[in-house]
Amino acid sequence: MTSLSRLARPLMASKASVATAALMLWLVLAVWAQLPAPLRDWLALPCWLILLGFCWRSMNEQALLRRRVWLDQYLQPDAPFHRWLRGGILLRLFNLVVAVLLSGYLLVKMLSLTPSTWYLLLASAVTFTLCLSVFERGLRPYIQPSRLAPLTRRLALLTTAGVLILSYCVIVIYTPQPLLIARELTEALALHRPPLADNASLLMMADQLVRGSELFGWWALQNSLGSTSSGGTLSLIGWAVLLLSGAAFLWTWCHIMQGIASGLERAKV
Amino acid sequence: MKGKITPLKMRLLGWLLLAALLLAVVLAASRYLAEQSQQSPWVAVILNQQTYHLPRTQLPGLAEAFGQLSATELANLEQHLDSWTEAALATTFDKANTGIDRYLDWYYSMPGSYMRLLFALQSNLDELTSQKLTTYVLEDSGFGDALTNFGADYELALVSGLAASGQRIAAQLERGLVAQTTDETGSPQSILDLDTVLRLSFTPSPQDVQRWQTSAATTGVVGAGAVAMLTYRAVAPRLAQAGGSRAAQRAILSFAARLAPRTAAAVAAGGAAAGVAAPSGPGALVVGGIMTSVTLATFVATDFALLKAEEAALRPGKEAGLREGMQHMEVELRQQLAAGQAEVFNLLGQQLQTGLDEAWGAAGEQAQFHILGPRS
Incomplete structure (x- = not known):
């Protein structure tokens, strides 16, 4: 058998x-x-x-x-x-x-x-x-x-x-999430991401990129909440970035x- | 050869699970420690849309400098506003005094006199005097307009003064920060946002101004509409009271008092002429016409003289009454403004303190955004 x-x-x-x-x-x-x-x-x-x-x-x-x-x-x-x-x-x-x-x-x-x-x-x-x-x-x-x-x-x-x-x-x-409401995106990135050293490796750069995308998602999410000007698109992008990146991983x-x-x-x- | 679950494999799995759990605990602990030790090195200070890296040890000094600077600036601004109010109110009430002169001129003029008589006979003299007072003192003199604009001007002076103070503080602090800041590129996790504090305290939004108005309660110091309209509405009846609007009866009596000697004089003059000429026939008509004219002219002349006499006797008192009323009003307005201004500066001070506390509190920890879940 x-x-x-x-x-x-x-x-x-x-x-x-x-x-x-x-x-x-x-x-x-x-x-x-x-x-x-x-x-x-x-x-x-x-x-x-x-x-x-x-x-x-x-x-x-x-x-x-x-x-x-x-x-x-x-x-x-x-x-x-x-x-x-x-x-x-x-x-x-x-x-x-x-x-x-x-x-x-x-x-x-x-x-x-x-x-x-x-x-x-x-x-x-x-x-x-x-x-x-x-x-x-x-x-x-x-x-x-x-x-x-x-x-x-x-x-x-x-x-x-x-x-x-x-x-x-x-x-x-x-x-x-870190509070990013009413901040410029560049400002948010500069504040919440450790600055890249001059001799940073490829891995560190990639890490920087991934953290940046996550911050962008948070930023879009937070700054579109209750906003009438963005029409919800920014909010959708924020959620999509956060959840799709997590889902892919x-x-x-x-x-x-x-x-x-x-x-x-x-x-x- | 099929993989069986042997005791060896189970033991290996068990050990691995244990190791994983251990690592998880170590991981959590290391994160916790890292978060705790984040307190030490740098703080990102945002001022004039620039980021300065400041050693954390300098934070209390910065707070002290900020507190002193803002207290000085607010005190200066309050003084400045006081003198501004003084000057503005003096100009405004000067206009009212000119208006009072004009009103009294009308009051003791012949047309004014007869108009008063006419309205007194219709027993609505009060209406006439208060209407004339409104016209001369409030409208034509520009006093009313000045009052209406006063609120807006005051608000403008306050807001622009605040903005200038904020800029001066920012400039001063920036000079200090540039000296203290370091080139070291750490990763400051906590942020001290001075821009927000300055914006909240020194750039009042329309909502802020509205809040001050309601908070400064009944007087409504700041803000265009409130003070001016209140004052404007309060002025006219007060003026009427202070200006001594006479009861109609008294006006008629005073006119009657003037009337008796006037008629006697006029008739006497006419009679004398008649005695001299004593014409008859068509000449009598002429003489009668002349006599009537003489009588009338005498009547008017006497009336004018008497009116001027009355003016000489009564005008200073009346004027003093009106002016005193005005002065009283000015003092009262000044008191209201002072109380309201104190209230506004009190609010400003509180707002500044709250902003500072929040900003310095946030510098201790990272400000967080929660979708769901507990807010620590």
Whole structure:
């Protein structure tokens, strides 16, 4: 029975391993974000590569699964189009570009996270593992065995991302922001962002940019409240910047956890 | 080979969870400590739309300098406004005194006299005198206009004086800040916004002025409409009272008193002429005409003389009464203005103090904006 099921479907990685790996990554990142500047700059690249690897893997898996299901729906399995459209170097390259951007953003954003968001990420690792476990058990009777593992991961990703983003919204709403009402944007930026040193690294510049965008969101949000002149557009932009930037960051984190699960399955841990 | 949950893995997971929690605690503690130690180095002082980095140790000195400067400036401004009010009121009431002279001229003129008689017979002499008083003293002399403009002028003087004071304070403080400021580029988390304090205290908005008006209660010192209209409305009846509007009966009696000797003189003059000429026939008509003319002319001349005599006898008293009434009003207005001004400067001082306290309080911690959640 065991050997038969092993032949029939790819092995699911152990939930404990997934949780352990996600926690390890969280720890590494949390420690990295607290390091002093020169060390942190040097270690940024390996961290980025790890994140990039998991993110890319997850995105590829999702994209290939979607493509494959769509092709199976309409094409004969041995049709040449089936082979051509299955997804090759082009799709992977595109995903690589997206993954580079997203994981880079995640890494930089890690530098300006509030403690509550760190705890949120920690909790999300647990949530993701729980989702994997629950969904796998619940879906097993209904899903084709070859699709069970990726589909479970996909569902776990969507659920975890949904919960995460909702919690993040609540945190954003409840976290006090620096008061920027009646200030010029440049003034607000100058006051609430530590000035960039002359020999600042690329990482520091990116961090500056991310903090600036967050400040811009706050500024737009606060200065459009009750204003009749801006017609609400500024307020909308403010909310969009705040929530979309957070959502992009959390979405990437969920992809990375899925990448971990997928990678562990590949390594048959 | 399927991954099983082995005791080893569980233990590893447990250790990792523990480590994560530990790190989370350390993280929170380090953030807390960082926030606490933020108190030390720099404060960003905003003045004249420029940011100066000031060592935190200099903050109390700056507060003291600000307090002294603003107290001096406010005291100076109050003095300046006092002398301004003095001069403006003197000019205004000079106009009223000219008006009083004009009114009395009319009062003791022949047309005035007869008009008074006419209105007295219709028993609405009071109406006439108060109307004439309004015309001569309030309207034609420019006294009323001056009163109407006084409120607006006062407000202008106050607001421009305040603005100038604010600028002087800012300039003075800026000189001090430039000397104390450092080139060091720390990251000042707390902000001391002197611009806002100065703007709130030294650039009153229309709402502020309105608030002062209501706060300065009944008098309504500052502000165009209030004082002027109040005073204007109060002036006319007061003038009538002070100007001694005579009861109609007394006017008629005084006229009658003049009438008796007047008629006697006139008839006597006419009779003398008749005795000399005593014509008859058509000449009698001429002589009668002449006699009538002589009688009338004598009547008028006598009446004029008597009127002038009455003027000589009564005008100084009447004038003194009117002037005293005016003076009384001036004193009262001055008192009201002084009380209102004191109230406004009291409010200004409070506003400044509140602004300072808030600004210095905010320099201690970062001002925050809350969408939801507790405000600490």
